[in-house]
Amino acid sequence: MTRAFYIGRFQPYHFGHHAVIMRIAEEVDELVIGIGSAQKSHEDTDPFTAGERVLMVYNALEHLPIRHYVLPIEDVRYNSIWVHHVASRTPRFDVVYSNNPLVIQLFREAGFSVKESPLYVRERYSGTEIRRRMIEGKKWEHLVPKPVVDVIKDCDGVERLRNVSANESNFSL
Numbered sequence: 001m002t003r004a005f006y007i008g009r010f011q012p013y014h015f016g017h018h019a020v021i022m023r024i025a026e027e028v029d030e031l032v033i034g035i036g037s038a039q040k041s042h043e044d045t046d047p048f049t050a051g052e053r054v055l056m057v058y059n060a061l062e063h064l065p066i067r068h069y070v071l072p073i074e075d076v077r078y079n080s081i082w083v084h085h086v087a088s089r090t091p092r093f094d095v096v097y098s099n100n101p102l103v104i105q106l107f108r109e110a111g112f113s114v115k116e117s118p119l120y121v122r123e124r125y126s127g128t129e130i131r132r133r134m135i136e137g138k139k140w141e142h143l144v145p146k147p148v149v150d151v152i153k154d155c156d157g158v159e160r161l162r163n164v165s166a167n168e169s170n171f172s173l
């Protein structure tokens, strides 16, 4: 039995993340998905709460054919202890999938097997690009699974993102 770990901030969860998870599901028996920076919300780079992101991922993966867990994980101040922090909040896992250089380095240094996940049409499927589109009033709904659109609409997420990004601009003046 192989259990994998995959972490992202998922601000928001999009079809790039989704493609990676579908691929991972073909290779392992179980998957632990970490909702990273769980303490963050209401910021221009991190508008959605951990709870909203859990719903996005969980609902989008309703038909994933393997057992999976979606768990919020707060950041810690020290990178050197982050892997132990993650391990203390998750079921034991055998392999990590990531494309984030820091995540890859920290897990490799801690002795984990890490597989680098390929990027899927990165210029289109990127949280930064989707948030920019939301702020500018452009179409973004086609870049995320339908259940993610529903979660964002339910929490007035676009309105929230516009408000917090306007406030952040004011602070930097």
Ligand code: NAD
Pocket (backbone or CB within 6 Å): 007, 008, 009, 010, 011, 015, 016, 017, 020, 035, 036, 037, 038, 074, 075, 076, 077, 078, 079, 082, 097, 098, 099, 100, 102, 103, 106, 117, 118, 119, 120, 121, 122, 123, 125, 126, 127
């Ligand atoms: P993210 O949501 O930006 O990305 C998640 C994963 O999806 C990454 O591997 C990324 O490369 C991949 N991805 C993005 N677009 C893709 C696409 N189009 N196709 C395929 N894959 C794509 O999240 P992230 O910022 O990488 O998440 C890492 C989390 O780990 C953060 O929350 C970070 O704070 C946390 N972390 C915390 C510490 C600490 O607390 N000290 C240390 C390291 C990492």
